[in-house]
Amino acid sequence: MPKTIVLTGAGGVLCSTLAAALATHGHNIAVLDLRKEAADAVADEIKANGGKAVGIAGNVLEKDSLETAKKEINNAYGKVDILINGAGGNHPMGTTSNPFFQMEDLKNTTDGFKTFFDLDPKGIEFTFNLNFLGTLLPTQVFAKDMVGRDGCSILNISSMNAFTPLTKIPAYSGAKAAVSNFTQWLAVHFSKVGIRVNAIAPGFFLTDQNRALLTNSDGSATPRGEQIIGQTPMGRYGKPEDLVSTVEWLCDDAASFITGIVVPIDGGFSAYSGV
Numbered sequence: 001m002p003k004t005i006v007l008t009g010a011g012g013v014l015c016s017t018l019a020a021a022l023a024t025h026g027h028n029i030a031v032l033d034l035r036k037e038a039a040d041a042v043a044d045e046i047k048a049n050g051g052k053a054v055g056i057a058g059n060v061l062e063k064d065s066l067e068t069a070k071k072e073i074n075n076a077y078g079k080v081d082i083l084i085n086g087a088g089g090n091h092p093m094g095t096t097s098n099p100f101f102q103m104e105d106l107k108n109t110t111d112g113f114k115t116f117f118d119l120d121p122k123g124i125e126f127t128f129n130l131n132f133l134g135t136l137l138p139t140q141v142f143a144k145d146m147v148g149r150d151g152c153s154i155l156n157i158s159s160m161n162a163f164t165p166l167t168k169i170p171a172y173s174g175a176k177a178a179v180s181n182f183t184q185w186l187a188v189h190f191s192k193v194g195i196r197v198n199a200i201a202p203g204f205f206l207t208d209q210n211r212a213l214l215t216n217s218d219g220s221a222t223p224r225g226e227q228i229i230g231q232t233p234m235g236r237y238g239k240p241e242d243l244v245s246t247v248e249w250l251c252d253d254a255a256s257f258i259t260g261i262v263v264p265i266d267g268g269f270s271a272y273s274g275v
């Protein structure tokens with residue numbers, strides 16, 4: 001049966017692919033993003049391919065904006081059945097320059113060089129808010145439509161760094177660990193009212209957010225890019241399409257007894273000790 005599915009951050013790389021894939025099953029897709037033009041472009045493409053979609057402006061950090069978005073979606077399609085919390089990301093002000101702190105770092109005066117001691121609370125706050133609060137607030141708004149109805153679920157997007165933190169990005173790692181933890185909390189909290197809550201934890205996908213960190217201007221891998229591929233047994237980055245079947249499964253009624261899990265989609269990264 002067609003469902004109404006809201007995807008936040010769906011103007012972006014991963015969730016635009018998920019939106020397009022879910023639309024092929026006849027679902028009503030609400031493509032929500034801070035960047036309305038990106039949301040509209042994704043919705044237009046879905047419609048051009050015969051699907052049902054609407055582009056919606058929305059800020060996952062502002063409840064009023066989400067309430068307005070919900071009204072628009074309810075007017076277009078009725079009640080929301082599925083929420084995919086895709087908006088998220090890191091901030092350079094919450095990122096250290098080096099993976100390991102060394103004594104000589106204290107004397108490094110290079111412009112832009114950042115040790116742990118230089119991390120800006122604004123960068124940490126931005127990252128925690130976008131990933132954690134940006135998952136919690138849309139859930140508060142859209143899950144109201146789901147309470148007590150059959151076939152409703154929420155899917156969060158966690159990350160590899162939630163299992164074991166990645167070097168250099170303490171805020172993003174901590175915030176995604178909070179997303180995984182919240183997924184379990186919410187699954188238990190909503191277990192009596194028919195809302196399943198799960199998450200996916202993508203490994204490494206080469207996207208606009210991390211391209212500069214992982215590839216040089218000539219397309220070759222940076223040392224960090226080489227390290228990631230070396231640590232991924234399947235020896236490649238993920239493609240957005242690699243997420244699709246797991247997302248379809250977790251959102252489908254066939255997964256009706258599955259709640260509170262975080263599924264790695266990572267080419268073996270989280271299973272590999274490196275030895």
Ligand code: NAD
Nearest residue numbers: 009011012013014034059060086087088089159202205207
């Ligand atoms: P992306 O930057 O391409 O997409 C993120 C989208 O979120 C953008 O379209 C942006 O406009 C939107 N957004 C930002 N702030 C917003 C706000 N306040 N309100 C509404 N929308 C907002 O990122 P992506 O690579 O597609 O990542 C999608 C999700 O997957 C994120 O949660 C990310 O943390 C997670 N993830 C990505 C990777 C990866 O390798 N790319 C790996 C693991 C997890």
